[in-house]
Amino acid sequence: MAVTTRTGDAGQPTTAPPRRPGDGRRTGRAGDVGVNVFSHVVLVGWSVMVLVPFAWALLASVKTSGEIFGSPWSLPEVFQWSNFARAWDKGVGQYLLNSVIVVTGGVVLTMLLGSMAAYVLARYRFPGNRLVYYLFAAGMMFPVFLAIVPLFFVVQNLGMLSTYQGLILVYVAYSLPFTVFFMHAFFKTLPTSVAEAAFMDGCSHAGVFFRVMLPMAKPGLLSIGIFNVIGQFNQFVLPQFLSPEKPVLAQGIATLLASQRYEGDWGALFAALTIAMVPVVVVYLLFYRQVQAGLTSGTLK
Amino acid sequence: MRHGQYRFIVGFLVLPLALYAIFVISPFVQAFYYSLTNWTGVSPQFDFVGLQNFQTLTQDSLFLRAVRNNLVLLVGMPLAVILLALFYAFLLNVGGAGSGVGVRGVRGSGFYKLAFFLPQVLSVPVIAVIWAVILDPTPTGLVNSAMRRVGFGGSGWLADPNLALYCVLWVLVWGSVGFYLVLFNAAMSSIPRDIYEAALIDGAGRVATFFRVTIPLLWDTIQTSWVYLAILALDVYALVAVMTPGPGGPANATQVISLQIAQNGFQFGRAGYASAMGVVLFFFTLIIAAIMLRATRRQRIEY
Numbered sequence: 001m002a003v004t005t006r007t008g009d010a011g012q013p014t015t016a017p018p019r020r021p022g023d024g025r026r027t028g029r030a031g032d033v034g035v036n037v038f039s040h041v042v043l044v045g046w047s048v049m050v051l052v053p054f055a056w057a058l059l060a061s062v063k064t065s066g067e068i069f070g071s072p073w074s075l076p077e078v079f080q081w082s083n084f085a086r087a088w089d090k091g092v093g094q095y096l097l098n099s100v101i102v103v104t105g106g107v108v109l110t111m112l113l114g115s116m117a118a119y120v121l122a123r124y125r126f127p128g129n130r131l132v133y134y135l136f137a138a139g140m141m142f143p144v145f146l147a148i149v150p151l152f153f154v155v156q157n158l159g160m161l162s163t164y165q166g167l168i169l170v171y172v173a174y175s176l177p178f179t180v181f182f183m184h185a186f187f188k189t190l191p192t193s194v195a196e197a198a199f200m201d202g203c204s205h206a207g208v209f210f211r212v213m214l215p216m217a218k219p220g221l222l223s224i225g226i227f228n229v230i231g232q233f234n235q236f237v238l239p240q241f242l243s244p245e246k247p248v249l250a251q252g253i254a255t256l257l258a259s260q261r262y263e264g265d266w267g268a269l270f271a272a273l274t275i276a277m278v279p280v281v282v283v284y285l286l287f288y289r290q291v292q293a294g295l296t297s298g299t300l301k
Numbered sequence: 302m303r304h305g306q307y308r309f310i311v312g313f314l315v316l317p318l319a320l321y322a323i324f325v326i327s328p329f330v331q332a333f334y335y336s337l338t339n340w341t342g343v344s345p346q347f348d349f350v351g352l353q354n355f356q357t358l359t360q361d362s363l364f365l366r367a368v369r370n371n372l373v374l375l376v377g378m379p380l381a382v383i384l385l386a387l388f389y390a391f392l393l394n395v396g397g398a399g400s401g402v403g404v405r406g407v408r409g410s411g412f413y414k415l416a417f418f419l420p421q422v423l424s425v426p427v428i429a430v431i432w433a434v435i436l437d438p439t440p441t442g443l444v445n446s447a448m449r450r451v452g453f454g455g456s457g458w459l460a461d462p463n464l465a466l467y468c469v470l471w472v473l474v475w476g477s478v479g480f481y482l483v484l485f486n487a488a489m490s491s492i493p494r495d496i497y498e499a500a501l502i503d504g505a506g507r508v509a510t511f512f513r514v515t516i517p518l519l520w521d522t523i524q525t526s527w528v529y530l531a532i533l534a535l536d537v538y539a540l541v542a543v544m545t546p547g548p549g550g551p552a553n554a555t556q557v558i559s560l561q562i563a564q565n566g567f568q569f570g571r572a573g574y575a576s577a578m579g580v581v582l583f584f585f586t587l588i589i590a591a592i593m594l595r596a597t598r599r600q601r602i603e604y
Contacts, residue, residue: 035507039392039407046389047416050479054419056443057431068434069441117317120310132314139325143536143586145559146579147328149342149566150335154328173324176317205309234424236539241567250424254543257430269430276427284422288415291422296484 054277061270068266083271087256092272095252101164102239102248103232106171110228111221113172114179115187119209121180122187123195133184139177148241155242162245170242171232179224182294186220187213226287227294230280249276332583335576342572354577364578367549367556370466371535374473374557375589379530381474383523386481389417391511393482394489395497406490414486417479425539432472433459433544459545462554469540469555477533481526488522489515524593531589535582538563558582 060068061083063076121133151170152161160166190213198208214221236250247255253276260269284291336354340347358364393410407413420428435443436458445455459465492515500510516523538559542548549556558578566575 036407040409043389043392043407043413046385046478047413049475050416050419053431053435056435060434069437069439072441072443072446113317113320116313120313124306124310126307126310132318135326136321139321141532141586141590142329143532143559143579143582145536145538145562146332146583147325148562149572149575149579150328150331151324152567153342153572154324154331169320170324173320176321177325180317205306206312209313230422234422236425240542241563250426253424253430254426254539257426257433257543266434273427273430277423280422280424281419284419285415288418292414292418292483295421295480296487 057270057273057277061267061274063267063270065264065266068270080267083267084275086265086268087271087275090256090268090272091247091252092249092256092275095247095249096275098164098246099233099249102167102171103229105164105168106175106232107225107228109168109172110175110179110232111225114176114224115183115214115217115221116209117176118180118183119187119213122184123213133180136177136180139174140181144174144237148237152241162243164246167239167243167246167248170238171235174238175228175232179228182224182227183217183220186217190216222287223290223294226283226290230283230291233280332576332579335573336580337577338573340573340576341570342566343570347573350573354574355581357574358577358581363553363556364558364561366553367558367561370555371537371557371585373466374470374534374537375531377470378473378477378534379527381470382477382481382530383526385474385478386485386526387516387519387523389413389478389482390485390489391515393486395507395510410486414479414483417482419479420476421480426543428472428476429540429543432468436468460551462552465545465551465554469537469545472540472544473534473537477530481530484526485519485522488519492518528590528593531593532586535585535589558585 056072059075062079062081063083064080067074067076117132117136121129121136155161155166155170158166160169194216195208195212198212203211234250235248236254239246239248239251240254243251253272256269256272260266337349337351338347339350339353392407393413394406437443437445438455438457438460440446440449440455442455442458444458448455457464459468496514496518497510500514505513536559537557541555541557541560542563545551545555547553547555549560558581562575562578562582565571565578
């Protein structure tokens with residue numbers, strides 16, 4: 001099937017059909033108006049179902065525990081900004097720092113190693129090329145849980161449990177399949193003529209990669225880079241088992257929920273939730289086209 | 302080609318491949334090996350026990366319960382997500398008021414896609430915490446207090462063994478619809494407009510167009526989505542681990558295979574046995590992908 005959303009500019013899938021403003025209004029048929037109203041009612045309904053829980057959680061982050069449960073739908077009497085201070089004291093600051101360090105290292109290394117491998121696989125012929133490519137691609141299919149127990153012991157034997165470098169390397173390894181797959185498709189689409197011209201001018205293989213191909217691949221790098229930032233920031237399963245003593249933010253939130261069931265400081269829990277949510281939502285709102293393109297391009301084949 | 306090409310290729314592949322081999326491939330291969338042993342994970346000694354672990358699995362009622370729950374999710378989740386996402390994508394694409402000349406999408410489709418997709422970018426613990434509190438079983442819980450206001454009785458939700466699994470299923474569906482909406486929308490908008498317009502001229506209504514034109518042309522995308530959703534339903538862990546009491550409760554109503562692997566591998570000191578569960582999960586994944594691809598195979602339509 002010729003689904004051509006993933007074209008050269010992987011950042012921009014063609015989405016909604018072109019619409020001329022005002023067209024919808026000068027309608028001749030009453031039935032169409034009915035359909036239109038029905039569509040909007042249904043779509044607004046689901047939007048509310050999605051957005052209200054998040055809006056409610058944001059609001060709860062500045063309420064007292066009593067207000068969260070006693071008057072769940074109203075604004076707080078006094079905005080409880082101290083919830084954030086208490087959340088920070090419960091370790092959220094440290095979890096956030098851990099997340100930022102691991103994601104920074106993880107994404108930089110993923111992008112570098114992923115595009116290196118993808119570039120070589122996409123643009124050079126050598127024995128074993130297909131084998132290596134399929135080896136990477138297979139990693140997208142199989143459940144992490146098949147390997148989680150042996151993986152724990154691999155990391156333990158390397159002395160890397162609950163360390164930054166351990167988490168970074170594991171994140172990179174598990175991000176490589178999709179990154180290689182995505183960048184492979186991208187490098188395939190880049191024109192050969194520019195690279196050849198650079199070779200003529202005496203550029204080395206590595207020089208062509210770093211000075212010519214990488215800059216040309218910027219839109220693709222942006223899509224997959226943001227995809228990796230969000231993915232690694234939200235990673236829960238891997239740190240849960242491999243970094244019990246150095247929790248990242250997603251893990252910290254889960255721990256906080258468990259302890260709030262006894263402590264009952266729900267305001268602080270929602271403040272922590274807000275701290276975890278806001279950066280991702282901001283990145284999403286800024287780059288949502290790239291995020292949606294990065295996430296969907298793997299499935300549209 | 303120029304000299305030094307092979308050195309360059311090796312140089313660029315060695316690091317990524319080494320990381321991938323150490324942290325992804327080797328654990329996968331080890332899992333198959335350990336599944337044939339009685340390794341505890343604690344002591345370095347273990348014996349080779351053949352298929353005994355797999356034999357024990359067939360009589361492990363907790364594991365069978367987990368498999369059954371996974372099967373419920375495996376059937377329910379893809380079905381609900383695909384139906385809802387197709388319906389919404391269709392509304393986005395042809396639900397707008399027409400002018401008699403053609404079919405058009407609704408206004409504001411960009412906003413809808415942005416909003417529907419949001420749960421997809423947040424981490425599962427965040428979503429799990431929000432829903433755990435929304436579905437609080439006490440009368441002051443958010444959903445319960447809302448239901449009381451409109452005259453219904455409350456419910457135990459995640460605390461009710463008969464409902465808990467369906468609550469998990471609901472949150473899974475709720476979080477996934479947006480992604481597949483965007484996916485189907487992209488596929489639908491690449492279908493040429495004139496096909497729709499031709500159908501309209503021939504007197505086909507919107508519903509007929511949906512079943513006779515849109516669905517057949519989208520079949521490949523739907524098929525791929527089905528496989529991905531099925532794998533997702535098999536692999537579900539974080540939601541259950543964070544959201545349900547126990548986790549896996551109440552009364553094991555939400556036990557899933559991944560939870561069993563984690564408990565046996567890291568708490569009960571049965572690493573070999575947990576690896577055997579991982580192998581079962583692997584074959585489930587493989588079988589489902591094969592069945593789905595076969596069952597949904599149809600003639601390809603080029604356009």
